[in-house]
Amino acid sequence: MKSKAPTPAAVAAFKAQVTQWAKRIRVRPRQLRLQPMRRKWASCSTRGTVSFSTEVLAQPAAFREYVIVHELLHLKVPNHGKLFKTLLRAYIPNYETIQPRATK
Numbered sequence: 001m002k003s004k005a006p007t008p009a010a011v012a013a014f015k016a017q018v019t020q021w022a023k024r025i026r027v028r029p030r031q032l033r034l035q036p037m038r039r040k041w042a043s044c045s046t047r048g049t050v051s052f053s054t055e056v057l058a059q060p061a062a063f064r065e066y067v068i069v070h071e072l073l074h075l076k077v078p079n080h081g082k083l084f085k086t087l088l089r090a091y092i093p094n095y096e097t098i099q100p101r102a103t104k
């Protein structure tokens, strides 16, 4: 995977979007990171640090939003069980159909 570093404006817009969703979901990430990640779109630590891959910024808006909501929900529900899916569906009803754009 090869990608250009995101512009400061894109990073700021992304972080603002994460902050908005955190408010809506009512979670408080302790730290928000944006960094190159090889195999994942995002991760979240038990200490409340949420990290997103810079690749997410090059993805379509729907997928970007899905990744944000998915990861923030892990601050409430640490697994992918029934509760997690119910909450995810409440925020993004069509989440099962959202796919990332293939990257080279």
Ligand SMILES: [Zn+2]
Binding pocket: 070, 074, 080
């Ligand atoms: Zn997950």
